[in-house]
Amino acid sequence: MRRYAAAVIAFVSSVRPPERVASLQTRLLIAASLVLLAFLGLTGLSLERAFRNSTLAAIQERLQAQVYMLLGAADLDGEGRFTLPEELPEARFSTPGSGLYAQVVDRSGKVLWRSPSLLGKVLPSWPAPPAPGKTRFVIAAPAGATPVFVLGFTVNWEISTDQYRRYTFYVAQSQQPFQEQLSSFRQHLWGWLLVPALLLLLVQGLILRWSLKPLRQVAQQLKAVEAGEQTELSGPYPRELLPLTDNLNALLHRSQRHLERYRQALGNLAHSLKTPLAVLRNALEQPTPAAELRDILRQQVDGMNQTVAYQLQRAAAAGPLALAKPLALEPIARRVMASLAKVYADRALRFEVQVEPALVIHGDEGDFMEILGNLGDNACKWSRSRVILRAHGAAAPRGRMTILDMEDDGPGIPTEQVPVILSRGGRIDPSVAGYGIGLAVVRDLVEEVYRGTLEIGSSPSGGARVRVCLPS
DSSP, X not given: OHHHHHHHHHHHHHTSOOTTSOOHHHHHHHHHHHHHHXXXXXXHHHHHHHHHHHHHHHHHHHHHHHHHHHHHHOEEOTTSOEEOOXXXXXXXXXXXXXXXXXXXXXXXXXXXXXXXXXXXXOOOOOOOOOOXXXXXXXXXXXXXXXXXXXXXXXXXXXXXXXXXEEEEEEEEEESHHHHHHHHHHHHHHHHHHHHHHHHHHHHHHHHHHHHTHHHHHHHHHHHHHHTTSOSSOOOOOOTTTHHHHHHHHHHHHHHHHHHHHHHHHHHHHHHHHHHHHHHHHHHHHSOOOHHHHHHHHHHHHHHHHHHHHHHHHHHTOOOSOTTOOOEEHHHHHHHHHHHHHHHTGGGTOEEEEEEOTTOEEOSOHHHHHHHHHHHHHHHHHHOSSEEEEEEEEEEETTEEEEEEEEEEOSSOOOGGGHHHHHSTTOOSOTTSSXXXXXXXXXXXXXXXXXXXXXXXXXXXXXXXXXXXXXXX
16 A cells, blocks of 8 residues: 555655745745735835825915915006015015025016025026916926926006006925925835735735645645555545545545555465466376376366456456546447457457447546457357447436446347356356456456446347446
8 A cells, every 4th residue: 555655645746846946835925925015015106196296286285375475465666667575474585595486577578576585596497477367387306406396377467447567476495395205204104014014924924824734734644645654635625625635535545446456366366376286286296197187287277377367357457547537438439349340250240339429437448448348259259140339328326327238139148147157267158269257357347446337138139238337
């Protein structure tokens, strides 16, 4: 059993990845970590973008409010010149380098007023004036100049009936406070995202370890089977693993059955050869006439040949195969019948194959070639003119079953002779060629290996019908 269990383990190991390939847990952890980091990264970028846009909107609103304040403070003097008071409600306009700047230009672009805060400052070119009643918000950060946010607003100032002057009010704010605020938000944001990410990765690793525990259990039990500590994989396992564990158990059971058949065949062979060998030894030791000695030798050699053939055929049966695709029965049946037609060509027998085209079998092709070949050979020996092979599926109490019928139009088999022909070496007519082991081999294959049944009865044409019923 240990040798066959080792073969199963070797099969499973052959489909495992090499040692240099990461384990399933490592792969899943890396993949999940990358997904998590990508999700948190996109979340962080989205939050940062939302914060930036909301901050810019707030800056634009504040600059708009400053423009309205300047509009409220502006006036025309007695000579019609544009003026603003020296002291404004917003003190930063009066403080050089305060970060808040303003100027007013006319239609031609001539500067009519500049805030004292612009003293010594080089600002980027002011944007083109917007249409009257409209605003224009610009983010300007050219090289060599102070990066600022600029808001322009154009008004038509009525100086008399149907006479207007166009003025554009520009208010600018340094970008430094905004950049500092954005930088501080980024640090806090990514810091707070990093802590949950690490916690999620830890929890994720624990979940993966718990989820993959059944796979580790399978690997441990396979090692125990290889060491001979147990004979099969014992659960319970998740239903996703049941096909794997059930098929592995089927492989182990099949290996055990093979081993048992080999041992039984060897034991039976040794026991069966003791008697003919003793007869031969006794014949050689006793003064036996040559003719009688030849008869003894022929009988015992034929019996030993029959025994060896029978035990070898029993031991060679593969049985139902786990992890193997079903076999179409019709091609196998036609191949067997075509071979028999060549063997018995001198008798001009008619062979018929009536097999459902979609019928499949689960097992070894060699076993079914052996079953159909022995049944067909037996039918050909007794048939007068026709041999028919029928096969179809049928409902059974536990699933479905496959029914094989091999029929001939010969003399048939008397009921009392059925146990004789099913026994090893049993023959109804010794004059017919053969060793009398074909049907015995079929019976062993069907009943012991495939857990089916074998029945012998009469065919509609009056000959014999051998029926094999196999669970699907």
